[in-house]
Amino acid sequence: MAQKIIFTDTPARALTEQLDELGCKGALTIITDSNTRRDCLPLISGDSRIDGAGVIELEPGDDNKSLTSLSEIWNYLCCHGATRHSVIVNLGGGMITDIGGFAAATFKRGVRFINVPTSLLAAIDAAVGGKTGINFNGLKNEIGSFAPACSVIVSSAFYGTLPRTELLSGYGEVLKHALLDSPEALGQALEFDLSEADPALLSGILENSVGVKRRIVAEDPFEHGLRRSLNLGHTAAHAFESLAMEAGRTEPHGIAVAHGIVVDLVLSHLNLGFPSDTLQAVASFVRENYPAPAFDCKDYPRLIEFMQHDKKNTSPDAINFTLLRKPGDVQTDCIVSPEQIKVAFDIARDLLGV
Numbered sequence: 001m002a003q004k005i006i007f008t009d010t011p012a013r014a015l016t017e018q019l020d021e022l023g024c025k026g027a028l029t030i031i032t033d034s035n036t037r038r039d040c041l042p043l044i045s046g047d048s049r050i051d052g053a054g055v056i057e058l059e060p061g062d063d064n065k066s067l068t069s070l071s072e073i074w075n076y077l078c079c080h081g082a083t084r085h086s087v088i089v090n091l092g093g094g095m096i097t098d099i100g101g102f103a104a105a106t107f108k109r110g111v112r113f114i115n116v117p118t119s120l121l122a123a124i125d126a127a128v129g130g131k132t133g134i135n136f137n138g139l140k141n142e143i144g145s146f147a148p149a150c151s152v153i154v155s156s157a158f159y160g161t162l163p164r165t166e167l168l169s170g171y172g173e174v175l176k177h178a179l180l181d182s183p184e185a186l187g188q189a190l191e192f193d194l195s196e197a198d199p200a201l202l203s204g205i206l207e208n209s210v211g212v213k214r215r216i217v218a219e220d221p222f223e224h225g226l227r228r229s230l231n232l233g234h235t236a237a238h239a240f241e242s243l244a245m246e247a248g249r250t251e252p253h254g255i256a257v258a259h260g261i262v263v264d265l266v267l268s269h270l271n272l273g274f275p276s277d278t279l280q281a282v283a284s285f286v287r288e289n290y291p292a293p294a295f296d297c298k299d300y301p302r303l304i305e306f307m308q309h310d311k312k313n314t315s316p317d318a319i320n321f322t323l324l325r326k327p328g329d330v331q332t333d334c335i336v337s338p339e340q341i342k343v344a345f346d347i348a349r350d351l352l353g354v
Ligand SMILES: NC(=O)c1ccc[n+]([C@@H]2O[C@H](COP(=O)([O-])OP(=O)(O)OC[C@H]3O[C@@H](n4cnc5c(N)ncnc54)[C@H](O)[C@@H]3O)[C@@H](O)[C@H]2O)c1
Pocket: 033, 034, 035, 036, 039, 040, 060, 061, 062, 065, 092, 093, 094, 095, 096, 098, 118, 119, 120, 121, 122, 125, 126, 127, 128, 129, 130, 131, 132, 140, 141, 158, 159, 160, 161, 162, 163, 166, 169, 253
């Protein structure tokens, strides 16, 4: 599933070139949310096919990655005479690339689409790798398909308007990819000054980070083995997100991942001898740049319950983690006991200064 990924400072030009390559003469629909329509659409204008395109604008927020929005997109495409030869451009964060990709994959059994991720998280994760879908029945990503975009145009030109929380959230996945890659990639990720977020430096980190996901997905597109390494930090992160949701708070995914990574590195240290100085360095970076995690020991039983219901487990007694021996040396499918997870929570909270 080779996917074309273009890194550019000039996304408008890159998009024009991709439309030319697809032989797209018009019949173009751009899917946005109200933020990306306002802040990002002007950055891809200039080509008559873009300026004359139909624009679908969804409400922002993951609640709108829904069947209702999906049907709104299908309806629009039907009413505006879209055909199998039409092209869809998904311009937005992961919410838009997920639902837009799924709408494209299912309309008339599949029309071609280009992803233009505008958030850091979408650029390094959601928009690459071919997973698309919607939330359904209160469950995240319950309905979906594997459907790669024809191309993905990645540009830090969009991040000037990205809210800081969203930048931090995307950077949680950057940390994960760096840990899966190598000690050098981790060193580079930890040196980056998130308070300044220099776009030129970020572009380099972004390119390496996308490369890590791309290599893993190319080797295991349908998640039979290696792709599960991308779950690093995610068993705990999903439990933190569920706890937040239950309490009526929203926890941006990548912020939960940053906290989850610290828990997983503690478990990696306890079980696989992950070096303690590297664990301390990652934990300090998270403590200095991220909000503190909002859980205490009273929440442990509930967090463990959430983990026991994780899709990745083979049975509720066997909670499944992706762990590391060292940066770049990954071990998937590690089973960890609830007792040890509680110990890891204690240590992680201590390291995060909670
Ligand atoms: N398909 C996959 O493999 C995969 C992987 C990871 C996450 N996801 C999905 O991605 C989604 C999360 O992605 P996200 O964090 O990008 O969320 P998002 O798309 O909801 O974007 C977050 C917020 O930032 C705004 N925004 C985005 N780009 C902007 C910009 N340049 N300027 C101003 N505002 C901007 C959006 O309008 C939104 O309010 C979730 O639905 C998650 O399930 C999918």
